Amino acid sequence: MSEENEFLLEVDNLHTSFFTDNGEVRAVNGISFKLTPGTTLGIVGESGSGKSVTAYSIMQILAETGRIVEGSVSYKGENITNWSERQLSDFRGSKVSIIFQDPMTSLNPVFTVGFQLEEAIRLHTGKNKMEAKARAIEMLTLVGVNEPESRIRQYPHELSGGMRQRVMIAMALCCEPDILIADEPTTALDVTIQAQILELMQDLQKKMGMAIIMVTHDLGVIASMCDEILVMYGGRICERGTADEIFYNPCHEYTKGLLRSIPKADNMNEKLMPIGGTPINLLNMPEGCAFCPRCENAMKICLTQQPDEYWVSDDHLASCWLNIKDAVIAQEGAGA
C-alpha cells in the first residue's frame, strides 16, 4: 500500500502485552487492520479476547504494566507508537476520541458537566471561556440533551445513564475528531436507551463524517451498525469481512459457534448450541490456533501451527485451517 492517505488509521501486526507478577499476558497478538474515513468498523469478541486492549493501544492509554511490544499504529501514514506524550495528548481528543463502557465512572463526579466539556474544548482548540461554553451548549444540543443551558451546570450524578453517555459522546466529538472509538458504549444501558444512543451515533456519523470503531460483544449491535467486522479470539483476528459475509457466510469455527449460540428469531423453539469449554487463559496460550481447544472440528495441524489469513471471498478473510482443509491434507500427505 503506497497510497497512505487512503486510510485514516493503519494498525500493523500489533502486539500488546501486560507484564504482571504471573508473567507476560499477551492480550493482543499480531492484529492488522485499516480504517477508511467515514466508515464503521466493528470489533467483536468475548471478554479477554483483546478487543478493548486493541482500542486502548490505538489511543495509547494502556495501564502502566501494558506495552506495545511489536508492530505499529499509523495515523494518516505517521507511526504514532513512538510519539512523545506531548504529541499524543494533542492527538487524543482532537484526532481520535474514545467513549467508554461505563458512563457512571468515566465522568468526574466533582466537576459540572459543562466544566468537563469546556475543558476538552479549550485544551484542543484554544477557544476562550465564552466560546467554549457556547460550543459546549451546541454539542449538547447536537447529542439530544434537552435544556443544555441548565444541564451544563449539573453534576454527573444528576443525570441518568443515557444522558451521561450522551455527554460522553458530546465530549468525544467536540473537537470533531476523524475517528471515534466506542468501547462497549451501550453495554451498561437499557435496551430502549441503547437504541437511542446507537441511533444518535449513526446520525452524528452522517452529519460529521467521522469513522467509528465499535468495540462490543453484542452481535446484535454489530449487525445493525457496521460496514466491516473483525471477530477476535484470544488476541487474534479470526475472521473479518462485511456484515453480510460474517453473518451469512461465517468461515471460522469460532464465528460459526458464536452465531449458533445466540437466540435468534429462527431458533426460538430449538436448543441453543453452545460453544463447549471455557475461554482461554491468556497466560497460557496454545501453540497453534487459539480456538483449537474448544473447536469441534480441530485437525492435527491446528494444535501446532497458527493459521494465516486466507481470502474466502472478495471482502472476507478468515484464519482457519479448515477452509483450506484439502490443501492441508495434501501437504500432510506429501510430508509423510
Add this chain to the structure above:
Amino acid sequence: MSEEKYLLEVEHLKQYFPVSQGFKKIPLKAVDDVSFAIRPGETLGLVGESGCGKTTVGRTLLRLYQPTAGRIVFDGDVLFDSDKGIDVDMLPYRKKMQMVFQDPYSSLNPRMTVEDIIGEPLDVHKLYSTKQERRDKILELMELVGLNAEHAMRYAHEFSGGQRQRIGIARALAVNPKFIVCDEPVSALDVSIQAQVVNMFEELQEKLGVAYLFIAHDLLVVHHISDRIAVMYLGHLMEIADADDLNDNPLHPYTLSLLSAVPIPDPKTARLSKRIILEGDVPSPLKMPTGCPFRTRCNYATDKCAEKMPELSDRGNGHYVACWNR
C-alpha cells in the same frame, strides 16, 4: 383464572420502600399492584428496564423483603395475606422455593469450599442422616449441573464465571425445590457461556419439573427460555402473554418499543426493521406520573391515561394487557 392449578399465585402485590427526602419519609413504590400466576414446571420470563422492579418482585416472592400489601399463595398454602393478616414462617418453604443470583462473583462465599456451599442448604434443612449421605448428595448435584466432582474441595475463586453460576444453581437445587427465582442468571456471562447455562436451565426443568421465574433484561434470551413473558414498567405489570404470542403480536405500546429496540443479530433484518425510539428516560419512581406510568413516553397517550392506571384485561389466549388505547 381459578379453574387451573397454579403453583404460585400473586395478587395485588405491593412493595414500597421508605425513602428519606429531607425530613420527610416518602414511599418509593418499587412494585405496585402486581398480579400473576405460575403453573408447575413452567417458566415465566419477567422483563423490563433497570429500576422497573423486576428484581424486587422476585425477592418479595421469596419474602426476602416484607411485602407492603398483597397476597402470595404457594402450592395451596397462603404465605402472605395483608387483608387477613397472614404471615407465615418461611423456613419450611425455603425447601420449595429457591433463588439463583445475578452475579456469580459476589453470591458465593469466598471462604467456603464448593462442597460446603452446596451442602449448606442440606445442613440448614437437615436433609441427610450420615456424613456419607451428605457427600453423595453434593457430588450428585455437582454432576447434575455439569461440574467435575473432583473439584468439590476447591474454592469459588478457582472457577470461571460460567462454572460459578453452575455452583449457584447446584446450591439452589440442593433442597429439591419446586420453584426457582432466577435473577438475571446469565447477564454476567460471556455470550458463548450464556448458551451453556441457558441450555442447562432448560434441561434441568425437563428432568426435575421445576418452575422458574426468569428475570432478565435480554429479551432474546427470555423469549428463548420462557413459556410466558411478563413485561414490567415502573413497578406495574404492563403485559403478560405466551412467549411467542408476545413476540409476534405485542399489544402494549411499551412492549412494542421494547421489542423494536432489541438489536437483532442479523444484518438484513436489522436494516429493514424500524426502531421505535422512545423519547427521554424512565421517570424517577419517586415522582411517578399520575395514571399510567408509561404515558409520558407513550405515542398513544390520551387524557384518560393521566387519570387512571388501566387494569390488566384479557385479550384472548391468556394475553393480558394494561392499556386504555390498545
